Amino acid sequence: MSQLVAIGLIEKDTEDIIEFTWAYPTMDKSIKELLVRKCPPSNLSESNQYLLPYVFSHGEGFWYYMLASKFNNKEYSGYVTDICFTILSKDFHPEKYYDILQALLQTFLFSNSVVTVLKSYLSLFAKKSLDIIGTDKVLNISSYDPRKAFIACPLKPLILQFGIESILLYNAMLLKCRVVVYSSELEALLAFTRTLPLLALHRQNWSIVFPYVDLVDYELTSLKEQPNYVAGFLDSSVENRIDLYDIFVNISSSTITIPEHAKSRFSLSKAHKEIAKLMMEVANDTGKSDQQAIKEINLKTKEMITNLKNLSIQEDGTPGMISYEILKQRKFTATMSNFLFALATVEGLTQL
């Protein structure tokens, strides 16, 4: 499986020291530090429980998935209290990697040795399948459809949570804005950030999602290099970092804030009203499944884009480039034309 990059083991001992103790093939020191910082044993809640035993996020060009559990085997080591397996890979599929990590964890607990884990990992690599210890089952990579990862978290609750303001989220995703999400709970954060790109399904780009970022220079510099992203933070002081976002979403309080410098991109027009109406309809309709809702929104978006393309048709019938003049000819309102021009730029339909 060419998507797998590396696997590693993080241990926490009786002195509360968390270390990266084993990796295959290799991992950079900076990535190791990042993983140690993000792993569940490092982030304990007030009652000394894991915030979330399974954490995934995106950074340094890799998706990393971590599964932690308590460990109490004196044969292996008298000092280790928690272990956490992490996998680095290039693709986004939390459910697949969750199953893989579970299986690897089981083999480790069974055999008390990392060698068997390595064997299983290599078999994954070569045979694209994994024998699950303790059962006769076999985990097959091919049974995991990448597209299912996109729709694993439902969109309707998101729209219902923010109501009519979810049009701002739609606008942000469509116009490729920088979105910063804050939540006090990690689970909600991970779920929310991976759902947002569904609003711009026609691009099918989940590499802009950074579900779990800390306000640390190391991570922020690589984040800032991205032109647009959906980044999730557990630290509420990120709201003060206006330089990091064009729109700020607070899941805990269900509020959306837009800073001054980005207000021009969020001026809503008639098209927005239509889409907002559609979104509310679709979300409130209990008869429709989530997939259907997503499809309808996607259809509408595609319609809008094809309309835009058709605004400028060259002599041979193919759609040409959009420019301000063409929009002025159609006598759209100022906000409408601004929006359409921005959309066109984002879709690559404009020319200087």
Add this chain to the structure above:
Amino acid sequence: MDEVDRIIISTLGELGCPVDDVTSLSDFTVALVIEGTVRCLTAIIPDFNCSMVLPNQLAKQFRVGQQLANSCVSLGYRGEIGYQTFLYANLIEWRRVFVFLIESLPKAAYRAGGDSSASEQALLQRRIMKALQASVQEFDCPPVNYLPVFSDSKMKFHRSTGAHRTIPLTLPNPDSDSYFHKVLLPPLCLQQYNPGALYWNPWCASCLEYLSSQKAAQLEQEYLQLHNTSKHGYDTQTRRKEMFTQKLAEGLRHGMMATKHENQNNDISNSLSDILTSFQSDGAPLRGNESIFQATEKFHFSQTKPLAPSVPQLGASKPVEDSRKQREQLREELTEKLALISQKIASLELEISRVKMSIGPTREQLMLQLQKNAENKELIRSKKRVLELVAGSHEEGLENAAKLEEVVRTMLARIQLDSEKWEVQRLELYEEIRGLRDTMNTSKDELERETRQLHELKEKMRDCAEENQVKDATLVQLREEYENVNKDTQRSSYTNRIMEILANIRKQKKEIEKVLSDMRQLQKEINQLEGKVGRIYSLADEKIFKAARKDESLRDLYKNLVTLHSTFGNITNTIEQTGSTERYIKDLEDQIDDEKAKEVSTNLKSMQKDYQLLVQENEEMQKKVAAK
């Protein structure tokens, strides 16, 4: 008693009473007694105010006496005391009062009167100290006329010839690089400035000037640093220049205002250059960048102007009009240019915003392209390798494929072996690390504990050392005091006498106890004998009575026995009575002696006299009041 009297007299003398003629308490007069009490009370009670002389009027005398008595009571004197104690009392009571007062005197009163020589010494020392302090506080500048001069390494004082002249000093500098400055240059005083001018002493004045200039520079720098604002970013030099020019401009402006220069403008700017320009009559600009020659040229020309007054006057208006037109033209051109430029700016801004908008998507496209490139490269590489392997014929391809599989298998096996070995090592090492960390932590804890203990011990040591020092100091002090105090030997004699008296008292006590025990013994014997006698008599009485009933001759015997018993009984009674009366007599005699000592009769007489006097005075006063 003599000792007590002597002590009383000596302490009263120390307090200041005139007791030179008095040797014992019996020589004390009422006035002396009162003066003594008043002095004692002033020493004891801080705010006690009373005249030492007894007033003439009896009433006042009584009042004074009562006041003194009250004060004594307030101090805690137990015993009867009143105005009569001071005015009419006897020696015993005076003695008691004085003893009480002297015991209540604070120790300072003793010391204050103590060694008269020591107090004089202390006073002298204090006076000297004050004089020295005063002289040090005055700033005494050495008389300028008398300045030291070193000649032949001896310091002589010479008169200077008048004005202070300073010279630049060459200070020897051990840090400098030059050998001369470091080693050769002699100290300042030995540097002969001018051998011929031995009588001209520049050193003091030069030193003063050098040091004061350094101090002034330092103060100035501090002031400038304080007032230096960061936004100007000036260094001290430019700031100094600024301040200097400002001051100069102000001064000149004030001067100008004072003299009312005619050719000046009404509003004078603060800038120095403007002020200076206003000085020039033709309003020509300041020299500035011109060279000296150009300036002088101008000066020359300005001077020659008045020679041809007529010609410039006529043509004066024309050049003014021309210049005005020129200026207007310039203005128009400039406004046109401004409009053009602002247009350009607007258009450029539009372009900028457009370009900015397109940056985003182009960047994205770039990134996508880069990603695709990387992936394609990988693909190409792997495909190339595969092609190489599969290059030849079908069999070769199969062989290569088999070989590749072998290689992969061996690699996997090796990986496994290595990972097993590494696993063992890794576990060992991590256990070691964690074990060592544990021991390190425990040893750290122990270390902390021990350092804490050490600190505590050190502090204790320090405290003990401080206490030790304090105690040493007090020891030295007390020793000094002991040596100072140990001059009079009377105390030891007093103590010796006290010890003797105590021994005597003890002996007397023993003797008294002996006597008492003898007396008790006697009394016991008497009682026993009395008892015996009684019993014998009763027995005899019975027997003889019985016998007498039978035999009549024994009746006489019986009668004799009875009379014998009764007469002896009388004798013993009378002896007892005489003993008791003798004791009574002794008591009365003692009482008589006591009363005699109280001198009650004389006091009564004087009191009667005083009473009559008082009555007379009252009558007189009543008459006076009635007369008013």
